Amino acid sequence: MQAHDWQAIVEGYGPLVWRTAYRLLGNHADAADCFQETFLTALEISRRQHVRNLPGLLAHLATTRSIDRMRQRILQERHENDARDSAPRDEGADPLEHVEALDLGGYLRVAIGQLPPQEANVFCLRYLSEMSYLQIARELEIGVNAVGVSLHRAKARLRKLLAATSVKDEVSHEAR
Amino acid sequence: MKPDKDILGEAITRLKREALSQQVPEALVEETLRRLGDAGMNGVGHPEAGRIAIGGTIRLALAAAALVAVGCMIGRLSRPAPVNIDKLREAITPSLAASIEPVLRAKVVEDLQRRWQLALTAVYVKVREELTEQYQDDLNRFAFQTLAASNAKTNQLLAELLESIDAAQARDLNRIGRVISEIERNRIQDMTQLAAGLQTLASRTEETRQVVQLLVDVLPEDLDAEGNPIMRIPNERNEP
Numbered sequence: 001m002q003a004h005d006w007q008a009i010v011e012g013y014g015p016l017v018w019r020t021a022y023r024l025l026g027n028h029a030d031a032a033d034c035f036q037e038t039f040l041t042a043l044e045i046s047r048r049q050h051v052r053n054l055p056g057l058l059a060h061l062a063t064t065r066s067i068d069r070m071r072q073r074i075l076q077e078r079h080e081n082d083a084r085d086s087a088p089r090d091e092g093a094d095p096l097e098h099v100e101a102l103d104l105g106g107y108l109r110v111a112i113g114q115l116p117p118q119e120a121n122v123f124c125l126r127y128l129s130e131m132s133y134l135q136i137a138r139e140l141e142i143g144v145n146a147v148g149v150s151l152h153r154a155k156a157r158l159r160k161l162l163a164a165t166s167v168k169d170e171v172s173h174e175a176r
Numbered sequence: 177m178k179p180d181k182d183i184l185g186e187a188i189t190r191l192k193r194e195a196l197s198q199q200v201p202e203a204l205v206e207e208t209l210r211r212l213g214d215a216g217m218n219g220v221g222h223p224e225a226g227r228i229a230i231g232g233t234i235r236l237a238l239a240a241a242a243l244v245a246v247g248c249m250i251g252r253l254s255r256p257a258p259v260n261i262d263k264l265r266e267a268i269t270p271s272l273a274a275s276i277e278p279v280l281r282a283k284v285v286e287d288l289q290r291r292w293q294l295a296l297t298a299v300y301v302k303v304r305e306e307l308t309e310q311y312q313d314d315l316n317r318f319a320f321q322t323l324a325a326s327n328a329k330t331n332q333l334l335a336e337l338l339e340s341i342d343a344a345q346a347r348d349l350n351r352i353g354r355v356i357s358e359i360e361r362n363r364i365q366d367m368t369q370l371a372a373g374l375q376t377l378a379s380r381t382e383e384t385r386q387v388v389q390l391l392v393d394v395l396p397e398d399l400d401a402e403g404n405p406i407m408r409i410p411n412e413r414n415e416p
Contacts, residue, residue, distance in 0.1 A: 006212050010205055018200040023191050032201070036208045043215055105194050108187035127188050155184065162183045 024066035059129040060139040070113040111161035119154035
């Protein structure tokens with residue numbers, strides 16, 4: 001087991017973890033939960049095995065936890081929307097209200113939540129945490145080529161999803 | 177494609193910019209450190225938490241050592257008296273022999289049967305292979321001899337056939353020669369007869385022509401009463 005000064009670690013890498021979680025989740029409560037889960041998971045991992053790159057591990061854990069939580073939130077919202085759709089609809093309610101409430105960053109956040117887990121992880125580590133292909137490959141324990149392929153697929157899917165949301169946006173403006 | 181790429185780049189930029197202004201709440205850091213201390217981290221800055229963790233570990237280690245010592249004592253006190261090996265051997269030898277002998281006998285019989293069976297199988301296979309090989313050799317030799325004899329007989333028959341064909345051809349040629357000679361002889365004979373006939377015919381034809389000419393030339397008044405022609409000088413007749 002490695003001996004780490006976790007107080008220094010939390011103070012040193014806390015901003016990194018916080019930014020990663022907050023970027024993907026967009027609210028304090030969820031980001032705070034992810035922050036704590038990230039450090040607790042890192043502690044467990046450091047007890048089991050030698051950690052070579054602690055910042056990379058923290059970024060990876062924060063990204064994975066944030067994506068999981070975001071996915072849960074999307075599923076929960078979908079269930080709520082389904083329940084709302086099955087209930088009698090309010091005449092004054094706008095169906096595009098939820099979409100209009102999001103800006104471009106919010107669209108990207110929702111789109112990342114719709115990606116497959118590996119593609120979402122690779123995309124976030126590359127473009128949000130700015131890690132190199134080699135670092136991502138080491139953290140996710142996959143090949144560098146697999147990182148490239150996942151990144152390419154993730155970008156293609158995100159472009160498609162963002163294009164779809166931009167079309168929705170235009171439709172909503174015209175509807176107004 | 178370019179607008180989509182711009183949208184993605186712009187979205188990434190906005191998402192990154194969104195979190196830049198966010199600072200980690202102090203309360204969250206404190207809460208996280210507290211939870212890490214509860215989880216038993218090393219080297220945390222809170223001395224009370226470290227002492228609590230170390231004290232708990234020491235107490236746990238002492239309790240474990242005491243438990244092991246008590247276990248060892250109980251084991252030593254409750255162990256059975258040493259056994260006399262000779263007596264034990266004498267006691268268990270007959271029953272062991274009685275129980276093992278039938279099994280061993282059955283095993284040996286089974287093993288022998290299996291070995292005999294394997295040996296017989298091997299001999300059977302070997303004999304069968306030798307017989308098969310010998311049978312094939314005999315068959316090949318017989319086939320070779322039969323083929324050679326049949327070839328000799330065939331050659332002899334062919335030679336006889338050729339000789340008979342030659343003899344028949346010679347006989348036919350002789351017969352044809354004789355027939356041709358006969359035909360030639362008959363032809364010459366017929367030609368001779370025809371020539372004689374034609375000469376006879378020609379002579380007779382000349383006489384007939386002279387008679388006919390005579391008859392043409394003789395008028396009724398030139399005939400006598402008996403019908404014989406009266407001989408005259410030809411110029412007299414043509415005179416007015």
